[in-house]
Amino acid sequence: MTAAAAKMTLIERLPKVKGRLREQAAMDKVTWFQVGGPADVLYKPDDAEDLAHFLKNTPVDIPLFTLGVGSNLLVRDSGFRGVVIRLGRKFVEMSVETGNRLRVGAGALDLNVARFAAENGLAGAEFLSGVPGSIGGALRMNAGAYGSEVKDILLSATAYDRDGNCHELTAADMGFSYRHCEIPKDWIFTEAVFQLQPDDPAKITNRMNEIAKRREDSQPIKSRTGGSTFANPDGARAWELVDAVGARGLKIGNAQISEKHCNFLINTGGATAADLEAVAEEARRRVFEKFDTLLRWEIVRLGEVDLKAKEEAGQV
Numbered sequence: 043m044t045a046a047a048a049k050m051t052l053i054e055r056l057p058k059v060k061g062r063l064r065e066q067a068a069m070d071k072v073t074w075f076q077v078g079g080p081a082d083v084l085y086k087p088d089d090a091e092d093l094a095h096f097l098k099n100t101p102v103d104i105p106l107f108t109l110g111v112g113s114n115l116l117v118r119d120s121g122f123r124g125v126v127i128r129l130g131r132k133f134v135e136m137s138v139e140t141g142n143r144l145r146v147g148a149g150a151l152d153l154n155v156a157r158f159a160a161e162n163g164l165a166g167a168e169f170l171s172g173v174p175g176s177i178g179g180a181l182r183m184n185a186g187a188y189g190s191e192v193k194d195i196l197l198s199a200t201a202y203d204r205d206g207n208c209h210e211l212t213a214a215d216m217g218f219s220y221r222h223c224e225i226p227k228d229w230i231f232t233e234a235v236f237q238l239q240p241d242d243p244a245k246i247t248n249r250m251n252e253i254a255k256r257r258e259d260s261q262p263i264k265s266r267t268g269g270s271t272f273a274n275p276d277g278a279r280a281w282e283l284v285d286a287v288g289a290r291g292l293k294i295g296n297a298q299i300s301e302k303h304c305n306f307l308i309n310t311g312g313a314t315a316a317d318l319e320a321v322a323e324e325a326r327r328r329v330f331e332k333f334d335t336l337l338r339w340e341i342v343r344l345g346e347v348d349l350k351a352k353e354e355a356g357q358v
């Protein structure tokens with residue numbers, strides 16, 4: 043960074059864009075957990091061209107993070123020193139293409155995509171109705187539920203790299219594995235094409251209704267949560283391990299491991315991100331101690347750890 047750049051605020055260092063740039067954007071308002079400090083800047087690109095221009099012209103030392111709808115994200119209390127990018131209205135379009143294909147913007151909600159597919163008599167995307175995220179998040183996390191995952195239906199995806207170059211990716215390019223893809227973390231997905239199969243809309247809707255019922259019975263879907271906290275390790279289920287170490291219902295401050303499903307973390311009201319992280323870490327520590335298994339966080343954590351606050355809370 044030059045001396046002149048060092049004197050400028052972050053927003054002053056960003057290129058002029060067609061979309062919106064907002065300083066001190068509250069992240070607790072846009073994530074499911076409803077915790078976390080602000081992002082320095084929130085950028086909502088107007089369209090893909092605007093996004094490419096922003097990426098090309100943003101100095102490389104400025105950290106960027108792409109937000110979906112924050113259903114798998116824990117923003118730390120210190121917030122994020124950089125720019126959070128959130129795809130806006132131009133990225134939610136959906137259309138049916140020949141060959142039973144569905145083209146969808148990465149900002150579209152998974153549920154809306156599943157409903158759109160059902161209305162058009164296209165089967166295979168029902169599982170998306172059980173994932174409360176966006177298509178961008180679903181691509182990044184290889185989202186899945188009830189035996190299906192994005193990997194099974196993805197034909198291709200479009201992504202922009204940190205330099206603003208557009209990439210057309212095949213499903214094989216994505217390098218999907220369980221709740222993971224190999225695409226560099228700073229690439230931004232803007233679109234996906236799914237390969238589906240024709241079926242009776244009523245039958246597809248019935249299957250979606252079954253999924254909704256199963257979720258309601260087994261997950262705390264009305265809580266401030268972030269989905270599965272830990273990925274299932276090989277040959278085991280994270281929730282069973284957490285349960286076996288007596289962490290079901292464990293509380294630190296207003297953060298709790300759900301009684302209903304103990305791989306879900308809950309902000310019972312007024313929790314800090316530090317408390318949520320600490321209660322999960324305690325379960326992780328116990329699982330490691332008892333089973334010699336180190337659980338991998340599935341929830342994405344954003345921002346720096348506030349070591350001073352942790353020390354004051356006796357957590358280090």
Ligand SMILES: Cc1cc2nc3c(=O)[nH]c(=O)nc-3n(C[C@H](O)[C@H](O)[C@H](O)COP(=O)(O)OP(=O)(O)OC[C@H]3O[C@@H](n4cnc5c(N)ncnc54)[C@H](O)[C@@H]3O)c2cc1C
Binds near residue numbers: 109173185
């Ligand atoms: C009640 C509940 C139930 C859940 N059930 C399931 C389930 O059954 N199965 C499942 O798989 N998940 C589940 N989840 C987790 C979550 O919904 C999924 O991981 C979802 O795919 C995340 O999407 P999002 O848009 O919210 O992403 P975010 O949480 O906003 O972000 C998650 C990650 O995706 C990246 N990302 C988001 N958008 C883009 C983009 N356009 N380009 C590049 N990267 C991007 C982010 O940078 C981050 O790394 C659940 C969550 C909740 C709260």
